[in-house]
Amino acid sequence: MKSVVKIWRESKERYKNLDEKGKVVSWTKIIEPPTGWQGQYYVVMVELVDKTRVMGQLLDSKKIKIGDLVVGVVRKLGEVGSNEVIEYGVKWKKL
Amino acid sequence: MKIFVKGVYQTNFGELWDKSLKDLILEAGLGAMKNAKIKANEIDLVIIGNKLSGKIDGQDHLGALAAEALKIKKGFRVEAACASGGMAVYQAVQAIKAGEVKTVLVIGAEKMTDKKNGEIAKALMGAASEEERRSGLSFVGLYALMAREYMEKFGAKKEDLAEIAVKNHKHASLNPKAHFPREININTVVSSGMVAEPLGLFDCSPISDGAAAAVISNKKGRVEIVASEISNDSLGLCERKSLVELKATQKASLRAYKKAGIKAEDIDIAEVHDCFTIAEVLAYEDLGFCKKGKGYKGINKPVNLSGGLKACGHPVGATGVKQIVEVVSHLKGEAGKRQIKKAKIGLVHNVGGTGGTAVVHILKGNL
Numbered sequence: 001m002k003s004v005v006k007i008w009r010e011s012k013e014r015y016k017n018l019d020e021k022g023k024v025v026s027w028t029k030i031i032e033p034p035t036g037w038q039g040q041y042y043v044v045m046v047e048l049v050d051k052t053r054v055m056g057q058l059l060d061s062k063k064i065k066i067g068d069l070v071v072g073v074v075r076k077l078g079e080v081g082s083n084e085v086i087e088y089g090v091k092w093k094k095l
Numbered sequence: 096m097k098i099f100v101k102g103v104y105q106t107n108f109g110e111l112w113d114k115s116l117k118d119l120i121l122e123a124g125l126g127a128m129k130n131a132k133i134k135a136n137e138i139d140l141v142i143i144g145n146k147l148s149g150k151i152d153g154q155d156h157l158g159a160l161a162a163e164a165l166k167i168k169k170g171f172r173v174e175a176a177c178a179s180g181g182m183a184v185y186q187a188v189q190a191i192k193a194g195e196v197k198t199v200l201v202i203g204a205e206k207m208t209d210k211k212n213g214e215i216a217k218a219l220m221g222a223a224s225e226e227e228r229r230s231g232l233s234f235v236g237l238y239a240l241m242a243r244e245y246m247e248k249f250g251a252k253k254e255d256l257a258e259i260a261v262k263n264h265k266h267a268s269l270n271p272k273a274h275f276p277r278e279i280n281i282n283t284v285v286s287s288g289m290v291a292e293p294l295g296l297f298d299c300s301p302i303s304d305g306a307a308a309a310v311i312s313n314k315k316g317r318v319e320i321v322a323s324e325i326s327n328d329s330l331g332l333c334e335r336k337s338l339v340e341l342k343a344t345q346k347a348s349l350r351a352y353k354k355a356g357i358k359a360e361d362i363d364i365a366e367v368h369d370c371f372t373i374a375e376v377l378a379y380e381d382l383g384f385c386k387k388g389k390g391y392k393g394i395n396k397p398v399n400l401s402g403g404l405k406a407c408g409h410p411v412g413a414t415g416v417k418q419i420v421e422v423v424s425h426l427k428g429e430a431g432k433r434q435i436k437k438a439k440i441g442l443v444h445n446v447g448g449t450g451g452t453a454v455v456h457i458l459k460g461n462l
Contacts, residue, residue, distance in 0.1 A: 026338055028239035029292040030231060034217035037231040045240055045333065053333040055230045066247055077229060089229060 004085050017054055017072040017090045022046040024068045025053065038079045044092050046070055059093045069095040098191055098323075099316030100309050100458065101198070102131020103420040108305035108408030109274040116148055116206040117164060119306035120157070123413075124165045124202050127308035138310070139196035141170040144183030144203040145412035150218045151210050161202060176222035177370060179203065180307070180415025181325075181445030181454030187311045188323040197313055203416030204306035215302050219411070222448040224331030235299055235371065236291040237332060237449050242373035243293060244338040251391035253293060256372040257284035258393060260297050260405050263369060267402025269433040274303045274408030284372075298372040303408030307417035318426045322351035322457040330451045339388075341450035344381035348444070351455040352383070355440075359383035362457075363438040364425055365396065366418035368446040369403040378444055382455075400425065400433050415445035415454060426460025 007014075027044045030037070042058035058064060059075070070092040077089045104126025106119055114122075120143065128135065141161045149155035155172075162170030175182035180203030187199035207215055216233045223237060245251055261281055267273035284297040311320070326347035329335055335342070352358060359382060367382065369375035375398070379390035384398075401407040401421040404414055422441035424430040443456040 026240040026243045028232075028236045028243060029289070030233060030236050031289045031291060032212065032216070032233065032235070033231055034220055034233050035211075035213040036217060041231060043230050043232050043236055043240075045338075055226050055232070055331070055333055057230055066243070078231065
């Protein structure tokens, strides 16, 4: 079970890339996810304008390539059971 | 002070449904002691390398478990992700150099197949960064990000990476203790189902059970450990400038070559950390066996004669010790069907995470 306190403690860090723009430096499509995640999804490594690199999931894109521009948006992360806290964070959307 | 490997042993690697972690620890420990012709009361310390037991079996206290089972006075456990085995060997060397002990039994052991693949994938992500876990990545996914950049930058194709898996399966076909002792062809690799694009099932090392052990001592033996080095890098990939090199491997190997007074080209055989096909390509380059960006074309050196992690199997805590076992067997001329002639100097390369830890050992035989 996810800790409410931990999610609260991390919330500032968690949204710091909201509305940030950057370009994709590498990507993968996860077909076999670890427990706690469902279905297939894209994960991108994004380089922001200040050259910082961050990691996150990409929203429903069928075509992605290195160099594509993306922006950070708020979305639900992962899958939760009925007793768990719903976890939100930043995912990346193609521009 | 000179330090030697006195004896080695590897259990079968694979889906060993009838063996518990304790069974594996006992078999490997007793096997190495027998091979070294040494008794438990002559061993000062047992060090065990293991990554997942606490998470997947609820048992953390493996030093006490191994010491009791093998009737050895002292014992503790070492964890450094998939380099736990190599780190245990490094710790043994350090303990002997410190002068506190003379003879150490090192065991690497892991029991993985009691759990489902998704649970193992989640447990292994304990070796990654928080940001990487939160992104839903797996270890295949992390190496897929590295493979993607490598392919884009140097023009390597899936078929080039597949050659690594084909080669390692060929080697494993001569190793009766391998998880997959059989050959495969390129087509099997490139047409296998994707796990995390661009890496398919046959680009990946399997989930295995197994253990390996070595008796290490300052008493003279036929194989000397001439260098034992570790290095670290950032836990996560985002903190690195490049995804196509493992700085920890580069630093640890440079120091090891210097200590041993040799160059990369002097290495006769090597066991490198091929958790995924791309990882062996990067290892060739970072260990200095070829130039950066050329590794995917293959090298002219016998590497991963055990079958590597890919085909011998990858019980994560056992791997780093198994690599030592393999190289020692060749240096002593006891490697059976896969024996390499005139092998005098061997290198062992063990990686934790995506290169957050690297351990490099250089061994010299005096046949």
